[in-house]
Amino acid sequence: MINEFNPPQRILLGPGPSNVEARVLKALQTPILGHLDPEYLRCLGDIQKMLRAVFETQNQVTLSISGTGGAGMETCIANLVEEGEEVVTCVNGFFGQRIAEMVQRWGGTPVRVEAGWGQPLDMQQVREAFRRSSARIVTMVHAETSTGMRQPIGDLQSLRDIRDAIFVVDSVTSLGAHPVSIDANRLDASYSCSQKGLGAPPGLAPVTFSERALDKIRKRKQRPKTWYLDIDLNDKYWSTDHLYHHTSPILMNYALREALAVILEEGLPARWERHRSNSEAFVAGIEAMGLRMLVSPEHRLWSLNAVCIPEGIDDARVRARLLNEFNIEIGSGFGALKGKVWRIGLMGSGSTRNNVLLLLEVLRKILREEGARIS
Numbered sequence: 534m535i536n537e538f539n540p541p542q543r544i545l546l547g548p549g550p551s552n553v554e555a556r557v558l559k560a561l562q563t564p565i566l567g568h569l570d571p572e573y574l575r576c577l578g579d580i581q582k583m584l585r586a587v588f589e590t591q592n593q594v595t596l597s598i599s600g601t602g603g604a605g606m607e608t609c610i611a612n613l614v615e616e617g618e619e620v621v622t623c624v625n626g627f628f629g630q631r632i633a634e635m636v637q638r639w640g641g642t643p644v645r646v647e648a649g650w651g652q653p654l655d656m657q658q659v660r661e662a663f664r665r666s667s668a669r670i671v672t673m674v675h676a677e678t679s680t681g682m683r684q685p686i687g688d689l690q691s692l693r694d695i696r697d698a699i700f701v702v703d704s705v706t707s708l709g710a711h712p713v714s715i716d717a718n719r720l721d722a723s724y725s726c727s728q729k730g731l732g733a734p735p736g737l738a739p740v741t742f743s744e745r746a747l748d749k750i751r752k753r754k755q756r757p758k759t760w761y762l763d764i765d766l767n768d769k770y771w772s773t774d775h776l777y778h779h780t781s782p783i784l785m786n787y788a789l790r791e792a793l794a795v796i797l798e799e800g801l802p803a804r805w806e807r808h809r810s811n812s813e814a815f816v817a818g819i820e821a822m823g824l825r826m827l828v829s830p831e832h833r834l835w836s837l838n839a840v841c842i843p844e845g846i847d848d849a850r851v852r853a854r855l856l857n858e859f860n861i862e863i864g865s866g867f868g869a870l871k872g873k874v875w876r877i878g879l880m881g882s883g884s885t886r887n888n889v890l891l892l893l894e895v896l897r898k899i900l901r902e903e904g905a906r907i908s
């Protein structure tokens with residue numbers, strides 16, 4: 534006999550998912566509709582309008598892909614990159630690396646521009662790589678979740694004097710927490726996820742494509758090899774024709790709709806300000822304890838805060854104590870930062886002054902008990 538699953542109530546302060554508000558969870562329990570029901574199509578229309586507001590874009594093709602953030606990444610790469618095409622790929626952490634791998638798997642040739650994990654990319658090096666290559670696509674991760682580093686995506690504009698290009702930006706850990714400003718930054722394609730700054734459960738990947746990006750896709754020599762993630766086929770379901778493509782995840786889209794409504798009710802500037810001030814309060818508390826942040830202040834994310842683990846402290850033991858004794862989840866470092874940092878997510882409904890104060894107090898207690906010298 535398998536009993537009903539009753540998971541514990543955790544405070545999710547890791548790299549995602551973040552906690553989901555009751556109002557959003559409630560949407561998951563409302564009656565299911567058919568995926569071509571006019572009422573459901575109205576829900577999708579609402580999502581499109583609200584996603585445009587949150588991405589800050591007028592892009593017609595703005596919708597949620599059925600799948601997690603990685604499906605959003607693959608949608609952008611598989612549709613835009615053609616066989617043999619060079620793509621300038623900025624890599625300063627795990628997710629930049631993943632984009633490079635995807636470019637390669639979809640037949641492109643990544644021209645990598647690298648910086649150390651937690652270090653900003655040097656735009657001069659990006660310019661040089663772009664100038665020397667034949668690339669018509671440049672990819673960048675806005676919020677590198679593996680390090681807590683924020684890359685200024687507006688700087689991509691400085692490449693336009695060399696030649697025109699399609700700028701693809703990963704906004705998985707920034708959308709809903711930081712301004713992404715697709716149109717003001719003249720970005721052409723971006724993908725995100727439902728489970729971080731947007732405050733819905735994991736399972737959907739919002740994407741947006743500019744006319745210029747769509748034009749490049751229309752002019753491909755061969756259609757994209759992906760069928761499921763083909764942006765044209767997905768758009769034909771979402772836009773006025775509503776042609777069947779796959780059975781839309783109905784309840785997940787209800788949840789996304791509600792999460793977006795919550796965001797717009799709060800207002801984007803107020804939401805960004807909440808994320809900024811809670812992150813800064815957290816950093817002030819961490820530094821007051823004598824601990825260090827990995828990333829320099831001007832490049833720090835508000836949504837993901839990487840704290841250097843003090844010498845001699847057992848990373849896994851501290852995280853296990855937080856989870857088992859206090860029901861608090863935080864993230865470990867991985868790749869080049871394995872065992873070196875804790876990744877603290879303050880995103881969506883998790884970015885509150887209460888969570889900041891609670892985590893600081895609990896961390897101080899555990900670290901003292903574990904023998905760290907902290908003030």
Ligand code: PLP
Pocket residue numbers: 548549601602603604606628674676677678679703705706726735
């Ligand atoms: N890109 C970034 C920057 C991420 O942080 C993540 C996941 O954390 C992804 C892509 C992939 O998203 P998902 O795990 O939802 O597939």
